[in-house]
Amino acid sequence: MSTLVRNCWYVAGWSHDIGRTPVQRMLLGEPVVLYRREDGVPVALEDRCAHRLAPLSMGRIEGDAIRCLYHGFLFETGGQCRQIPGQDVVPPGTCVRTYPVCEKNSWVWVWMGDPDRADPSRIASSKALDDPDWILKTGQLDYDANYQLINDNLLDLTHLAYVHAASFGADAAWSRNRPRIERIAEGVRSSRWIADSPPIPPLGEAAHHDRVDIWTSYDFVLPGVFLLYTAIYPAGTAQACNGEAPGDGQVILFDNFTSQAVVPTGERTSRYYYSWGPGSRFGDDAIAQVMIDTATLAFREDKLMIEAQQRIIDADPTRLPRPATADRAITIFQRLMKSQDCPTAPPS
Ligand code: FES
Ligand SMILES: [Fe+2]
Incomplete structure (x- = not known):
């Protein structure tokens, strides 16, 4: 029986490790890809392309979207596939899962459970690395x-x-x-x-x-x-x-x-x-x-x-x-x- 608890905020990495290059994090056994939008806000998506299941973390950021570098499917931050190269219509349901994500005190946190229960006020109050009271x-x-x-x-x-x-x-x-x-x-x-x-x-x-x-x-x-x-x-x-x-x-x-x-x-x-x-x-x-x-x-x-x-x-x-x-x-x-x-x- 699994001991993994879904309805929690989990640390997915240090803020300084999440940037404009996609990175993979395994959380509760699930591959998650993280990167930042152009305005700096972090994004967390299932790291599994809807096409043939290649990792999006091996892909490329284009504006706020991420392109799978296997056959080129392009995914929005909301998980929807916007473009399939060589195909006019993107079939409905071509999408990847998105996760609620939050940045607090130098950590990026991802909610792995029911999105309706993701309350950022419940994220732990750790010390930020730039807190002037501490040398961390x-x-x-x-x-x-x-x-x-x-x-x-x-x-x-x-x-x-x-x-x-x-x-x-x-x-x-x-x-x-x-x-x-x-x-x-x-x-x-x-x-x-x-x-x-x-x-x-x-x-x-x-x-x-x-x-x-x-x-x-x-x-x-x-x-x-x-x-x-x-x-x-x-x-x-x-x-x-x-x-x-x-x-x-x-x-x-x-x-x-x-x-x-x-x-x-x-x-x-x-x-x-x-x-x-x-x-x-x-x-x-x-x-x-x-x-x-x-x-x-x-x-x-x-x-x-x-x-x-x-x-x-x-x-x-x-x-x-x-x-x-x-x-x-x-x-x-x-x-x-x-x-x-x-x-x-x-x-x-
Ligand atoms: S596996 Fe991603 S585009 Fe084919
Ligand atoms: Fe110890």
Whole structure:
């Protein structure tokens, strides 16, 4: 049975990767061609010519239309074929599927489900790459694994102490200490202090402290978007805040933000997009580069584990996982995902 959920906005690529040359993206196992109209607005069409099913992404943009470069059929942005070379009449129904598409915060998003339910206000609020408050760099990784395994990984950060001890330098507190989990409109929020922790370089001013308190809070929202804010404070701040979220009055040493999107390209393949970087008050381009390099190293650690996990699952799909208390956010989110394709699914 398919695990792919249609009624969601999926990241189809970075804004800077979609231009006047058509590109193919696989989304939920479907080939989609993306390009920009002359006025810059992105277009998403089925990447399968109505004639003999060649990919339109190998075609040519002509004004706002796209011409298949196999036998020359020309398609409008609305999917209709306008011209068949050497034939006066275009038979009705000669068209390709179109997808609702939206551009927000440096990502191009495509709605893969019922077009009548495509509401752009439900697109996740990630940080744009030109947001002046952050210095962000980007990366992406392809997985040979079902997207849910990557979502599950991000919804339970107890794995940091084991998978990322080398890259992020995470210690055992990450698995001992349980976050506060809250249900939010489009997903789950997970927040906590990691108190009295060694600072992890590069942390700017925080690197001059032996021990620090780390506040982390992330929203994990439909259909697999991870928005994590991390801030570093002098040791003792967590206690002064009674374990609650830090207020504006606290001395802050460093902060950073990461936006990440998990995209099912197929049932057993996924693409993972991410940006990360320091707050512009505390970091610079060099720190941002070290952070994205560290993150890329860490995400390769996740990939190694998750792809190995997928192979074990495939060896006997009848074996089911046994949840632990740290899996609560996973359970909530999986239920929410499943509800998206129900006709009466509420948005929250
Ligand atoms: S396959 Fe596209 S024009 Fe023939
Ligand atoms: Fe990880």
